[in-house]
Amino acid sequence: MKDLFDKIYKDKGPLGKWAEQAEGYFVFPKLEGPISNRMKFKGKEVITWSINDYLGLANHPEVRKVDAEAAAKYGSAYPMGARMMSGHTDLHEQLQRELAAFVNKEAAYLLNFGYQGMVSTIDALVSKDDVIVYDVDAHACIIDGVRLHLGQRFTYKHNDMESIEKNLKRAEKVAEKTGGGILLISEGVFGMRGEQGKLKEIIELKKKYNFRFFVDDAHGFGTLGKTGAGAGEEQGVQDGIDVYFATFAKSMASTGAFIAGDEEIMNYLKYNLRSQMFAKSLQMVLVEGALKRLDMLRTMPELKNKLWENVNALQNGLKKRGFDIGTTQSCVTPVYLKGSIPEAMALVKDLRENYGIFCSIVVYPVIPKGLILLRMIPTASHTMEDIEETLDAFSSIRERLENGTYKRLSAAVAEAMGEKI
Numbered sequence: 001m002k003d004l005f006d007k008i009y010k011d012k013g014p015l016g017k018w019a020e021q022a023e024g025y026f027v028f029p030k031l032e033g034p035i036s037n038r039m040k041f042k043g044k045e046v047i048t049w050s051i052n053d054y055l056g057l058a059n060h061p062e063v064r065k066v067d068a069e070a071a072a073k074y075g076s077a078y079p080m081g082a083r084m085m086s087g088h089t090d091l092h093e094q095l096q097r098e099l100a101a102f103v104n105k106e107a108a109y110l111l112n113f114g115y116q117g118m119v120s121t122i123d124a125l126v127s128k129d130d131v132i133v134y135d136v137d138a139h140a141c142i143i144d145g146v147r148l149h150l151g152q153r154f155t156y157k158h159n160d161m162e163s164i165e166k167n168l169k170r171a172e173k174v175a176e177k178t179g180g181g182i183l184l185i186s187e188g189v190f191g192m193r194g195e196q197g198k199l200k201e202i203i204e205l206k207k208k209y210n211f212r213f214f215v216d217d218a219h220g221f222g223t224l225g226k227t228g229a230g231a232g233e234e235q236g237v238q239d240g241i242d243v244y245f246a247t248f249a250k251s252m253a254s255t256g257a258f259i260a261g262d263e264e265i266m267n268y269l270k271y272n273l274r275s276q277m278f279a280k281s282l283q284m285v286l287v288e289g290a291l292k293r294l295d296m297l298r299t300m301p302e303l304k305n306k307l308w309e310n311v312n313a314l315q316n317g318l319k320k321r322g323f324d325i326g327t328t329q330s331c332v333t334p335v336y337l338k339g340s341i342p343e344a345m346a347l348v349k350d351l352r353e354n355y356g357i358f359c360s361i362v363v364y365p366v367i368p369k370g371l372i373l374l375r376m377i378p379t380a381s382h383t384m385e386d387i388e389e390t391l392d393a394f395s396s397i398r399e400r401l402e403n404g405t406y407k408r409l410s411a412a413v414a415e416a417m418g419e420k421i
Contacts, residue, residue: 026348054223054307055307062296063253070288081280082278084277095110095287098291114141121269122145128150131171133182135185136157172209181210186214187217188218188221188224189330189332194327195329195330196231197215199237215245218249220234252290323335332376336373347372348374350406
């Protein structure tokens with residue numbers, strides 16, 4: 001019999017095997033200073049395009065004041081215990097009512113964390129007789145939730161309506177045999193590519209197929225729609241979403257999440273979400289802070305307006321300079337370049353060290369081999385100066401990529417990795 005840890009000693013995993021070369025710089029980097037458009041990395045100021053603080057609330061003085069007052073009033077522990085046992089308060093209920101109203105649903109229920117909440121919600125919504133149909137590009141939290149499912153599940157090609165119909169037909173055949181139902185899951189905004197899910201087209205399929213629709217709108221909440229209610233509002237189909245999910249970790253610049261839908265469904269989940277029933281209640285500091293942030297989303301449209309002014313300036317500027325930003329329909333701004341992993345490492349190091357630009361890098365196996373994805377998150381805190389400086393830097397690094405500079409700089413790394421460039 002093998003030692004359980006044998007596999008760990010032999011295989012560190014697809015990312016872990018590069019830890020020695022990448023940790024502290026390309027992965028697990030340490031940004032320092034107040035969350036803002038400009039922070040410190042390795043002691044140098046950089047323009048930060050990797051912070052999900054869409055509306056610039058993280059260090060907004062009004063938010064900081066409420067957070068500090070709530071911390072002084074309650075400390076960081078209150079309330080102690082799960083909500084079902086001892087951690088339930090009037091403010092938790094108030095926040096739920098206000099969130100439900102904001103996203104035009106009958107009721108809402110708070111979740112301690114987005115990832116944990118998504119996994120648990122999927123688990124609570126389906127039984128072994130039910131079938132799940134979900135996008136192949138779904139976020140890891142959705143995939144992990146689906147993994148808990150004891151019944152059948154089918155993936156469809158990303159945002160492909162023909163594939164969705166094909167898999168709904170497959171799901172119907174299974175559900176007819178088991179006596180179960182169908183849960184279809186999409187994202188409001190896909191966080192890597194920035195594309196909106198085809199919510200309107202999927203909801204139209206309800207006329208032909210009997211399924212319930214669950215939408216993860218982490219990146220759409222607060223950024224899309226006339227009022228900021230998300231991708232469903234943006235596409236005019238919020239009513240067709242049966243269970244709506246969003247996190248506080250993006251537009252709200254905090255911790256926590258919520259689900260929203262018909263009151264009877266929320267009451268069911270309230271009594272069946274294991275991650276909430278058996279976990280400590282969301283702390284009062286976060287609840288009061290979320291109430292303040294939600295009020296600012298409702299009453300300060302200038303925050304979203306400034307965000308989109310920056311988004312449009314960055315995305316239009318990249319397109320004018322001939323960059324491929326894919327088919328983004330949101331604030332998420334991907335920039336696609338061609339190159340190997342070693343070239344990507346040299347490029348990003350140059351970008352950070354010599355141009356003062358910090359953005360996330362994505363390479364194979366997340367995207368196809370030979371592609372480099374630089375993922376950028378514009379926020380309301382960015383300035384036009386930040387954008388122009390970034391556009392100039394991107395033009396320079398593209399030229400160096402194309403003329404072979406990064407290939408030469410990365411030759412030693414490529415050799416160590418056993419990769420051809």
